[in-house]
Amino acid sequence: MTAQRTYGGISAQERRAQRRVALLAAALEIVGTRGFAKLTVSGLCARAGLNERYYYENFDSRDAVLAALIDGIAEELADAILAAVRTAPPDTRATAHAAITAGVRLLTDDPRKAKVALIAGMATPELRARTTETVRVFARMVAAEGIDFYRMSAAAPDPAIDFRAMYLVGGLVQTLTAWLQGDLDLTRDELIEHTVDVFVLLGEDLADKRG
Structure with missing residues (x-):
């Protein structure tokens, strides 16, 4: 069970937190330089280097x-x-x-x-x-x-x-x-x-x- 919950010494919860941080950092860059209208799911995930499913893991809008x-x-x-x-x-x-x-x-x-x-x-x-x-x-x-x-x-x-x-x-x-x-x-x-x-x-x- 422990092996399933951790990868490279990092727990699933920690990985999720890291993905959230990456998404928010990407959002700061997009919104802070280009405006809220330019914030899209695909653009945000591309900027963060993450699959879109990780967006929906953290946010619904x-x-x-x-x-x-x-x-x-x-x-x-x-x-x-x-x-x-x-x-x-x-x-x-x-x-x-x-x-x-x-x-x-x-x-x-x-x-x-x-x-x-x-x-x-x-x-x-x-x-x-x-x-x-x-x-x-x-x-x-x-x-x-x-x-x-x-x-x-x-x-x-x-x-x-x-x-x-x-x-x-x-x-x-x-x-x-x-x-x-x-x-x-x-x-x-x-x-x-x-x-x-x-x-x-x-x-x-x-x-x-x-x-």
Whole structure:
């Protein structure tokens, strides 16, 4: 039985995971360079070097492929931002700068990730709904970090905190999308600095009002 489950020391489960990774890497290249419309089963499998049956082993639609890709990028983004916050100096601007820089760099060092997460993620109603939920998740993360940083009471939900967090994250998504499409004449460093200004302004203003 063991010989049937393993091949070259790799289990069937591990091989399936490797094939999934290969398919997602191929999807990132196709969607990130050519757009969601160019994502086909045959093209994806050819790019990944896999038989089409392995596609259906992992996914049942193009939306499912892109959703998995977006989820993976969102996880990378959250990890990068939280790591930056944990190692930043205990100063409002330094912390905001570290977090925003980490997020923007992750998405723009590899422009394919930004195009997938911010542009292709709006391609269908299902993907738009998923992207909206991802924004909510990051807004909750921003709210939690703000409450912790400013030592604000979190005994009960505060609509003002939730509003500002959603405003900041949603606004950054729209701004970064516009920048990627060439609608904002800013360098990446300028984009980061302006974003930090807004985050610090709204965060400190709310902390002062609650203080």
